[in-house]
Amino acid sequence: MNITEIRLNVVSMPLKSPFYTHLGTVTDREGIILEVIDSDGVSGFGEGVAFSTPWYTEETVKTSLHMITDVLIPLLMTAAIKQPEDTVRLFQSVKRNNMAKAGLEMAIWDLYAKRNSQSLSSIIGGTRGKVASGVVIAADSPNRSLKQIETYLEEGYQRFKVKINPQMDYSLLAEIRRHFPELPLMADANSAYTLTDINRLKSLDDFNLLMIEQPLASDDIIEHSFLQKELNTSICLDESIVSFEDAKNAVELGSCKIINIKAGRVGGLFEAKRIHDYCHDKGIEVWCGGMIEFGISRAHNIALASLPGFTIPGDISASSRFWEEDIITPEVTIENGYVAVPDTPGIGVAINKKRLQETTVLEKVFKFQ
Numbered sequence: 540m541n542i543t544e545i546r547l548n549v550v551s552m553p554l555k556s557p558f559y560t561h562l563g564t565v566t567d568r569e570g571i572i573l574e575v576i577d578s579d580g581v582s583g584f585g586e587g588v589a590f591s592t593p594w595y596t597e598e599t600v601k602t603s604l605h606m607i608t609d610v611l612i613p614l615l616m617t618a619a620i621k622q623p624e625d626t627v628r629l630f631q632s633v634k635r636n637n638m639a640k641a642g643l644e645m646a647i648w649d650l651y652a653k654r655n656s657q658s659l660s661s662i663i664g665g666t667r668g669k670v671a672s673g674v675v676i677a678a679d680s681p682n683r684s685l686k687q688i689e690t691y692l693e694e695g696y697q698r699f700k701v702k703i704n705p706q707m708d709y710s711l712l713a714e715i716r717r718h719f720p721e722l723p724l725m726a727d728a729n730s731a732y733t734l735t736d737i738n739r740l741k742s743l744d745d746f747n748l749l750m751i752e753q754p755l756a757s758d759d760i761i762e763h764s765f766l767q768k769e770l771n772t773s774i775c776l777d778e779s780i781v782s783f784e785d786a787k788n789a790v791e792l793g794s795c796k797i798i799n800i801k802a803g804r805v806g807g808l809f810e811a812k813r814i815h816d817y818c819h820d821k822g823i824e825v826w827c828g829g830m831i832e833f834g835i836s837r838a839h840n841i842a843l844a845s846l847p848g849f850t851i852p853g854d855i856s857a858s859s860r861f862w863e864e865d866i867i868t869p870e871v872t873i874e875n876g877y878v879a880v881p882d883t884p885g886i887g888v889a890i891n892k893k894r895l896q897e898t899t900v901l902e903k904v905f906k907f908q
């Protein structure tokens with residue numbers, strides 16, 4: 540691959556409705572769209588998924604921009620990239636900043652797949668023609684949560700996730716279970732609890748949840764291992780797993796029975812696939828998490844979720860879940876609870892140039908020598 544140019548667009552778009560978590564409310568989403576172009580004019584697309592503020596991880600749009608512009612692209616300019624793995628090796632000299640790295644690495648995966656006339660799904664070893672679709676309910680009241688569940692059930696979603704915290708857990712889940720006794724339901728705490736809440740967390744075993752996601756601290760693996768021994772409900776780790784080594788430690792310590800894999804959080808598709816392969820081998824179930832992202836990142840998620848170990852419906856919802864109009868064409872749609880995995884080269888979607896332009900707040904072009 541002979542990269543000649545990288546185009547970067549920071550886009551900003553309002554969500555259709557606010558996304559409430561105990562750490563803050565997301566009403567507008569900024570994202571970094573990256574296009575890597577080679578000397579034959581082939582383009583690969585990636586998306587930096589850091590948020591505007593560091594509520595979910597330490598990265599932000601601004602820190603990502605700094606890393607991408609001042610560190611990672613200059614590194615790419617010094618190296619010959621033959622395959623995506625070369626990018627991973629090259630970026631090893633930079634600590635963390637996983638979302639910034641992933642944005643570029645995933646664009647290079649898309650370019651690599653296109654150059655090989657293969658879909659991204661097939662080039663990473665995907666085996667599914669469609670992936671099961673789940674959705675997140677992040678409303679500000681139990682009533683509005685119930686309403687959203689009803690709407691999304693009608694749209695065909697197969698798995699429902701609600702955000703919980705010590706102020707809003709048992710009563711919310713009881714209300715949901717009263718209306719929807721059989722709903723495939725899980726809860727995501729985004730680290731809202733500590734071990735002192737152990738009895739509260741145990742009480743949630745009443746609700747036959749598929750899993751409880753990230754109950755304890757975002758950098759903890761040890762205490763989750765203690766908690767998992769005390770709970771009937773499976774723990775799923777999200778924030779705690781930022782590398783293959785974290786996944787291995789968590790599995791070996793029994794800190795979780797399920798892992799939510801997000802390529803952005805772990806530094807790209809290569810690392811995401813390594814974690815998947817390891818978990819598949821160990822019989823640990825995985826699913827693909829979401830980042831309230833735009834269509835480029837969703838398209839990558841769909842390819843990732845087509846790997847054989849992704850046995851639980853992910854946070855892979857339609858473009859219309861968050862956006863009036865997405866930046867890709869065609870948009871992501873749900874049919875009978877599934878999203879089709881494209882079999883056309885690369886991520887299988889094109890950028891919607893008009894929508895990209897009208898949502899762009901900053902544009903940069905990097906020319907390689």
Ligand code: OSB
Binds near residue numbers: 829
């Ligand atoms: O914790 O999984 C999370 C959104 C943003 C950041 C973190 C998380 C989430 C979600 C929703 O739960 C993901 C989505 O549907 O895009």
Ligand code: MG
Binds near residue numbers: 752753777778
């Ligand atoms: Mg989560």
